Amino acid sequence: MWRDTIQVGVKNLLLHKLRSLLTMLGVILGAGSVIAMLAIGEGSKREALEQIRLLGANNIIIRSVxxxxxxxxxxxxxxxxxxxxxxxxxxxxxxxxxxxxxxxxxxxxxxxxxxxxxxxxxxxxxxxxxxxxxxxxxxxxxxxxxxxxxxxxxxxxxxxxxxxxxxxxxxxxxxxxxxxxxxxxxxxxxxxxxxxxxxxxxxxxxxxxxxxxxxxxxxxxxxxxxxxxxxxxxxxxxxxxxxxxxxxxxxxxxxxxxxxxxxxxxxxxxxxxxxxxxxxxxxDFRMVIPLELLKRAEEEKRIWNLVLGSIAGISLLVGGIGIMNIMLASVTERTREIGIRRALGAKRRDITFQFLVETVLLSSTGGVLGVVLGVTIPWVVSNFSDIETIVQWWSVALAFFISVGVGVIFGVYPARRAAMMDPIEALRHE
Known part of the structure; x- marks a missing residue:
């Protein structure tokens, strides 16, 4: 049943290739921007932290001014x-x-x-x-x-x-x-x-x-x-x-x-x-304490990564809204299909699972393409400019799993709406 449901979901998505691609576009850009922005921010901050570490965490520097x-x-x-x-x-x-x-x-x-x-x-x-x-x-x-x-x-x-x-x-x-x-x-x-x-x-x-x-x-x-x-x-x-x-x-x-x-x-x-x-x-003298500079820089790095991740996460949110919008339209278009499946014995959880599979396929495929885009952008930036970028494994995993999570969260309502349809009214739908 799982295999058949996934095959039906893939077939339904391929029937409308352009619409499916445009739906995934928001997730692709969101996941890619999360990875790219965190990579650029990590590269710029790591160089500053490294320079502070070179001064020595147990040193105190006093300079004449x-x-x-x-x-x-x-x-x-x-x-x-x-x-x-x-x-x-x-x-x-x-x-x-x-x-x-x-x-x-x-x-x-x-x-x-x-x-x-x-x-x-x-x-x-x-x-x-x-x-x-x-x-x-x-x-x-x-x-x-x-x-x-x-x-x-x-x-x-x-x-x-x-x-x-x-x-x-x-x-x-x-x-x-x-x-x-x-x-x-x-x-x-x-x-x-x-x-x-x-x-x-x-x-x-x-x-x-x-x-x-x-x-x-x-x-x-x-x-x-x-x-x-x-x-x-x-x-x-x-x-x-x-x-x-x-x-x-x-x-x-x-x-x-x-x-x-x-x-x-x-x-x-x-x-x-x-x-x-x-x-x-x-x-006429000034004290520089690298340990305090290091702690302050690391705290600023965490805040900076949080801000960049939040900004990029908005793109994923917009992508999730796009997925919900398309799936609601898909439910309306396939009302008679839902009625026929219910009349043939499909339970509500089967209808819910069918539409959730389609949303997860959309979001996971968009997440994979977004990861490819997010890894490519820092590589291009590093090779064609003097900006250092560092792609971390956890940012790739975070972007992908958030993409899948967005698909599940924004796909639940359309799936439940399809499952709660009355079979008789669905069969009468023109």
Whole structure:
């Protein structure tokens, strides 16, 4: 009986091919849009989450910020300091770094970074305003960076203030193109440095949250921090609108590694209290806590997926209404058929099952075609644009089963209406 009912349902649908296709169109577009929108949203959010994870879930990043740009209200204080002194001094200091390491017991490791902006040259190629970071050997472990060639800065390099440099992947490409930079010399400012290593690419080239200066990490050049302090000093001249000003910043960033991620928030509170005691201008530093950024980004990702899924689900709802409309019309057209089947002994549940089979066939076929469409759209987007898309298995299953569920839900009323017809009145129908 099941096989015969399904065969009759398929035959009835094929009698009106165009109408059946148009009825399925709403389900096809609905299922396809659910998968495609979730894939695009997942791809865009996963890249942002990955960049935050690279900062380290158990890290606390403290960055120097010019007063008045840190979101606080101490701009007048910095202006008065600039008026009374030829040099504006702000930001983190080496004594802050030593004090934090010696005072807070939950800190497992700590790393200072000094930022210098100087032109970089090699055989006619140059980076006009190269970002040169003075770092310690702990940089790789704390920042989760990987070497592509050569080695990173070592403790003897820092002790000897050696003129050695490690290039980011982007800086190596800009200065050397396709040549091997290892052992080559580059000019940073007025000093010559020997390239000892090249880092692997970090991210997709976009600004990384929490990075020094919010710039692309791939274009950075790394030297020993002791060398940066000796060769370039801590005072930089700033030219703007025909005027010359000077700023002094000892450290541009301090990254603290906490032993237990559960203690990150507590440690961050202690760090803030200690720094505020020694910084009269309290907005000359800013704290970035990747763990909190990660939790916030994951929550936004869930909300974003819910919104996208709801918008796409409206298309499935419209498709279900279309199925109900067509099945109600089909019941009216086949009134005499229903009367004959009832007169020959068919029960109400048989009539209900017959029409439910037809609606499920419509919705499931539309769901399969919608899955094909939903998987194809992200593939086209990824191959013809720079947008990353990720199709997840659960979104495919969700779209298909919702399609079938929509068919069942919106097919129950037409099926019950057909089953409740009086056989005598149905046979008299013209």
């Amino acid at each position: 010019k007063p008045g740009q840190g979101g606080g209200g101490d701009e007048s204080s910095s202006a008065s300091q600039q008026a009374t002194s030829a040099i504006l001094e702000y930001g983190l200091k080496y004594r802050d770094f030593e004090r934090l390491k010696a005072t807070i017991p939950t800190i497992l490791n700590a790393m200072p970074i000094a930022l210098v902006t100087q032109p970089a040259f090699h055989n006619g190629r140059n980076i006009p305003n190269a970002r040169i970071l003075g770092v310690t050997p702990d940089y790789l472990g704390i920042k989760n960076a990987q070497m592509r060639h050569g080695r990173f800065i070592s403790s003897p390099d820092g002790h000897n203030r050696a003129n050695v440099a490690v290039l980011g992947a982007g800086a190596a490409q800009r200065l050397f193109q396709f040549k091997d930079p290892l052992g080559q010399s580059i000019l940073l400012g007025e000093d010559v440095y020997r390239v000892i290593g090249v880092l692997s690419g970090q991210g997709s080239g976009n600004a990384t949250p929490g990075a020094v200066g919010q710039q692309d990490l791939n274009d950075d050049i790394y030297i020993p921090i002791a060398c940066a302090r000796t060769r370039f000093g801590e005072v930089q001249g700033i030219s703007s609108a025909g005027t010359q000003s000077f700023e002094r910043t000892e450290l541009n960033e301090i990254t603290l590694q906490v032993a237990d991620p559960k203690q990150v928030s507590l440690t961050a509170g202690m760090v803030r209290v200690l720094l505020e005691q020694t910084h009269p201008i309290k907005d």
